Amino acid sequence: EAILTQEGLIAEPVFQTAFPWEPSKLTFSETNYIFSDAFIDALASVKNEDFKFPKDRNPYKHQVESWQALIKSGKSIAVTTGTGSGKTECFMLPVLYDLYTNCRPGNGINALFLYPLNALIGSQKKRMDAWCKALKGLNYAVYNGNTPDDTKNADKISRLPELITRKQIRATPPQILFTNPSMLEYILVRNRDVDLLRNSAGSLRWILLDEAHTLTGSSAAEMALLIRRVGDAFQVDIHQLRFAITSATVGGGEENEKRLRNFMANLCGIPEDNIEVITGSRILSPDLLDNQPENT
Numbered sequence: 001e002a003i004l005t006q007e008g009l010i011a012e013p014v015f016q017t018a019f020p021w022e023p024s025k026l027t028f029s030e031t032n033y034i035f036s037d038a039f040i041d042a043l044a045s046v047k048n049e050d051f052k053f054p055k056d057r058n059p060y061k062h063q064v065e066s067w068q069a070l071i072k073s074g075k076s077i078a079v080t081t082g083t084g085s086g087k088t089e090c091f092m093l094p095v096l097y098d099l100y101t102n103c104r105p106g107n108g109i110n111a112l113f114l115y116p117l118n119a120l121i122g123s124q125k126k127r128m129d130a131w132c133k134a135l136k137g138l139n140y141a142v143y144n145g146n147t148p149d150d151t152k153n154a155d156k157i158s159r160l161p162e163l164i165t166r167k168q169i170r171a172t173p174p175q176i177l178f179t180n181p182s183m184l185e186y187i188l189v190r191n192r193d194v195d196l197l198r199n200s201a202g203s204l205r206w207i208l209l210d211e212a213h214t215l216t217g218s219s220a221a222e223m224a225l226l227i228r229r230v231g232d233a234f235q236v237d238i239h240q241l242r243f244a245i246t247s248a249t250v251g252g253g254e255e256n257e258k259r260l261r262n263f264m265a266n267l268c269g270i271p272e273d274n275i276e277v278i279t280g281s282r283i284l285s286p287d288l289l290d291n292q293p294e295n296t
Contacts, residue, residue: 019282021085024064029055034067035097042134043093051130059089062280066090066244069276071097076243078212078264081280088124090278091244092131095206099175100135108200110175112230113208114184118144120210121178125162128176132161140176141169144183170196181226188226188233197233204234204241207268212245215267224267231269243268 003009029040043053062079063086069075071094079090095111103110115121121142132138141147141163150167163174173196179187187193207227209215215223231238245264257277265272
């Protein structure tokens with residue numbers, strides 16, 4: 001009784017409001033100075049409500065800033081916002097738009113999406129499938145330890161826009177490849193994956209790194225070397241690639257942005273002045289702000 005009533009072993013419950021992220025003043029249809037009307041129409045026509053991007057939706061401010069940096073300015077970006085802030089859309093829409101506009105099947109791999117966990121790949125695969133079906137002409141594949149070498153009657157099995165076997169991926173590489181760093185290491189050294197690299201020579205345009213804040217110490221050094229080896233293997237100049245990394249919030253302020261920009265430059269091997277750091281901000285309730293003590 002003393003522990004429970006006097007010592008306060010169990011704290012009182014605490015409820016915290018999750019404030020929304022700041023939206024852009026523009027609707028999705030009004031971003032046609034970034035994306036084409038055909039691209040906007042395609043994403044707005046997706047039937048699955050979870051992945052549909054309505055024309056009258058106001059994207060978050062940091063999403064529009066990311067789209068402008070990647071498409072209009074041709075820069076690489078580091079997106080650092082909290083959970084549920086739409087980080088995926090910050091880079092995935094510009095990548096899809098670039099491939100939709102400039103690339104078609106048969107050119108080889110144009111974009112590498114690197115995720116540290118296969119579970120994260122699975123969560124992104126669904127929206128990629130919906131968007132590729134809406135855009136038509138874009139293919140993708142997941143290449144990890146669960147990807148089969150071949151299947152019976154593989155020629156008769158079609159899940160386009162997804163390629164489902166390693167045999168298909170090697171023979172006709174998709175524009176978009178989801179994988180993890182460990183599998184990518186194998187791809188670069190295995191004889192059986194030579195065709196994948198040969199058929200993608202000179203075509204790589206994007207490298208996307210999710211959860212970049214997990215890259216510390218030796219793992220960050222290994223990833224930096226892997227990126228440079230990828231450039232050699234795909235026969236592209238690393239400075240011609242565009243990168244997007246996502247990270248948990250690292251705190252505001254010019255100093256933190258400078259450190260993140262320097263980290264990304266060293267990681268990816270690109271100049272700091274070609275990197276834009278994008279941060280999201282929340283809208284605090286005016287009612288709560290009005291009720292705050294003066295010294296808060």
